[in-house]
Amino acid sequence: MSRLTQSLKNFLAGSLGLAMLIVPAVADTIVIGHSQPDLGWPYIAAVTNALKEAVKGKDGVELITLSADSDIAKQSTDIATLVNRKVNVLLVTSLDGNAVIPALKLAHEAGIPILAVSNLPDEAGQNLLAGFSGPDDYTLGVIAAELMNEALGGKGAIAVVEGTPGQSTTRLLNEGFKDSLEKLKSEITIIGSQTADWNPVKAKDVAQAFLTTHGDKLMGVFGHDDILAAAAAEVFKSAGRSDIKVVGTGGTKNGLKAIRDGLMYGTMDQSPTTDAKQALELALQLANGETLAEKRYIIPMPKITAKNVDEFKGEW
Amino acid sequence: MTPTHLALSPLVVRLFIKPPLVPLIVIGCLIDGFLSFGNLRILAQSIGTDGIVVVGMTIVMISGGFDLSVGAVLAMGGVAAVTLLPHGILPAMIGAGAVGGIAGLLNGTFVTRLAINPFIATLAVMVMVRGATLAFTNTRPVVSLDDQFLHIGQGQPLPYSFMIMVAIMVTAHIVLNHRPWGRHAYAVGAEESASAMMGLRVRRIKTQCYLISGVLAGIAGFLLAARLGTGSPIIGETTALTAASAALIGGATLKGGEGSIAGAFVGLVFIGCLINIMNLIDVPSYYQRMTIGLILLALVISEGMLLRLRQR
Numbered sequence: 001m002s003r004l005t006q007s008l009k010n011f012l013a014g015s016l017g018l019a020m021l022i023v024p025a026v027a028d029t030i031v032i033g034h035s036q037p038d039l040g041w042p043y044i045a046a047v048t049n050a051l052k053e054a055v056k057g058k059d060g061v062e063l064i065t066l067s068a069d070s071d072i073a074k075q076s077t078d079i080a081t082l083v084n085r086k087v088n089v090l091l092v093t094s095l096d097g098n099a100v101i102p103a104l105k106l107a108h109e110a111g112i113p114i115l116a117v118s119n120l121p122d123e124a125g126q127n128l129l130a131g132f133s134g135p136d137d138y139t140l141g142v143i144a145a146e147l148m149n150e151a152l153g154g155k156g157a158i159a160v161v162e163g164t165p166g167q168s169t170t171r172l173l174n175e176g177f178k179d180s181l182e183k184l185k186s187e188i189t190i191i192g193s194q195t196a197d198w199n200p201v202k203a204k205d206v207a208q209a210f211l212t213t214h215g216d217k218l219m220g221v222f223g224h225d226d227i228l229a230a231a232a233a234e235v236f237k238s239a240g241r242s243d244i245k246v247v248g249t250g251g252t253k254n255g256l257k258a259i260r261d262g263l264m265y266g267t268m269d270q271s272p273t274t275d276a277k278q279a280l281e282l283a284l285q286l287a288n289g290e291t292l293a294e295k296r297y298i299i300p301m302p303k304i305t306a307k308n309v310d311e312f313k314g315e316w
Numbered sequence: 317m318t319p320t321h322l323a324l325s326p327l328v329v330r331l332f333i334k335p336p337l338v339p340l341i342v343i344g345c346l347i348d349g350f351l352s353f354g355n356l357r358i359l360a361q362s363i364g365t366d367g368i369v370v371v372g373m374t375i376v377m378i379s380g381g382f383d384l385s386v387g388a389v390l391a392m393g394g395v396a397a398v399t400l401l402p403h404g405i406l407p408a409m410i411g412a413g414a415v416g417g418i419a420g421l422l423n424g425t426f427v428t429r430l431a432i433n434p435f436i437a438t439l440a441v442m443v444m445v446r447g448a449t450l451a452f453t454n455t456r457p458v459v460s461l462d463d464q465f466l467h468i469g470q471g472q473p474l475p476y477s478f479m480i481m482v483a484i485m486v487t488a489h490i491v492l493n494h495r496p497w498g499r500h501a502y503a504v505g506a507e508e509s510a511s512a513m514m515g516l517r518v519r520r521i522k523t524q525c526y527l528i529s530g531v532l533a534g535i536a537g538f539l540l541a542a543r544l545g546t547g548s549p550i551i552g553e554t555t556a557l558t559a560a561s562a563a564l565i566g567g568a569t570l571k572g573g574e575g576s577i578a579g580a581f582v583g584l585v586f587i588g589c590l591i592n593i594m595n596l597i598d599v600p601s602y603y604q605r606m607t608i609g610l611i612l613l614a615l616v617i618s619e620g621m622l623l624r625l626r627q628r
Contacts, residue, residue, distance in 0.1 A: 069605075
């Protein structure tokens with residue numbers, strides 16, 4: 001079915017077809033509930049679609065996806081809704097690592113196994129989980145710091161173009177990055193850090209501000225995702241400062257193109273397909289009453305630089 | 317041709333046409349899972365905190381104003397509550413109400429003393445409050461997993477937030493309809509200059525309306541923080557829109573002097589049921605927003621048509 005007819009169908013279901021009945025689930029069907037933060041986030045949208053595709057290949061598996069639209073109260077309601085619908089296993093990508101905990105408790109008390117996907121809730125919620133699958137934001141920060149360290153030969157002044165303040169993603173990227181620099185005994189210092197709200201236009205303003213404030217001192221920039229990083233790199237190029245090493249995260253189409261064009265130094269491959277497939281396999285094990293052998297299943301996230309960029313196709 | 321008289325009582329219009337709440341609930345009953353107690357509890361949980369904000373928004377709109385700042389104030393109230401929690405539940409709740417009240421007073425002062433348009437004044441306060449909250453928390457959510465606090469965010473059989481919302485709504489309904497202050501608020505919203513000539517203290521009444529809205533938004537923030545165990549500086553981005561939609565669907569207007577708590581409650585339940593039902597039949601969230609926008613538009617248009625029919 002084409003995307004247009006699909007969206008028309010969805011739209012009709014929303015505005016006119018309220019009377020449409022849902023077909024009661026067949027007894028033997030495994031129902032997977034997936035609560036995720038926002039369908040407008042490219043990676044989340046890519047994982048959600050990959051998960052839908054992966055579920056299509058399995059008989060007797062049904063997937064219910066609820067999107068919190070960046071509202072932590074809605075995510076709490078979404079999880080309660082999934083618990084009430086008695087899903088067999090709950091996949092949660094949390095918007096706020098702490099605010100989901102009361103809702104996770106609800107699911108836990110209802111005896112529903114919980115698999116955290118793509119990010120972890122805060123510590124107090126982690127003992128409620130049956131497991132974790134995905135790339136995690138902290139690890140992304142760690143890898144980004146390794147790339148930056150490589151690029152600058154272990155020393156220099158850098159600045160960070162951040163995602164939206166207050167989100168766990170932003171916080172964990174920063175923590176992973178800083179911890180990793182420390183661990184590497186790197187002499188890289190972070191001299192500036194500003195938010196761009198995941199918005200490439202704002203990222204350009206921030207990059208310009210970094211140039212104005214720090215001038216020649218600035219040797220590298222860490223963008224919280226490829227889109228921010230590529231936007232910042234464009235500013236540096238047009239200011240004649242292509243020597244500034246820019247590192248992003250995600251391995252997106254944008255990021256790969258920026259690496260090929262010589263704008264960015266590096267990023268890492270975070271594949272939504274791998275993420276979704278792994279999550280589905282683990283979810284099915286949990287739904288069948290099995291326990292997972294390990295608590296954490298981090299997907300491989302190979303570094304991408306100009307050397308190996310042609311090996312990756314960029315999925316999102 | 318005989319003049320068309322709509323022999324519909326306001327109550328019937330409110331429940332069947334604008335908004336079509338009863339038909340929606342009937343449709344809901346056909347959907348598997350809607351009528352279950354668990355689901356209705358979720359519904360009550362999800363409209364409880366918004367409902368408290370709706371009361372404040374309705375009162376401000378009755379007095380001819382508008383309050384864009386409620387979402388930011390809600391976030392600030394939640395942060396204040398969690399910050400003050402080590403001193404006890406009651407100080408946390410009072411603190412949340414107090415910071416909300418301060419924001420409300422600012423709104424009221426800007427609108428009445430400096431004669432700034434309510435949208436602009438409350439927009440300015442919204443941005444300031446949001447900025448102050450982000451600065452105070454250093455952009456991180458403040459966390460409390462205190463059992464007693466979390467307990468307030470739950471509640472059996474119905475969520476406490478819902479019961480508190482009902483209590484606040486009943487009080488507000490009585491004050492607006494049966495106390496002089498309430499009638500004065502309607503009068504100020506409908507005819508400001510006439511009210512002033514009658515000797516009503518217009519600016520004072522308006523400021524009090526904003527104060528109430530701020531306090532209620534702060535308290536809603538407290539309850540939401542209790543539900544999530546988190547005071548988040550970024551919560552409540554869409555609260556002002558949800559609250560205004562409920563008030564508008566419930567008969568309030570941007571001109572002022574109209575609207576009621578009962579109507580706003582119906583509007584709130586209508587939006588809540590609509591979202592709940594769309595979730596149950598797996599409508600993706602973006603289509604949900606489109607649907608709500610379309611329905612809001614349709615209801616406003618239908619209001620205009622009903623009005624013209626009546627006048628004929």
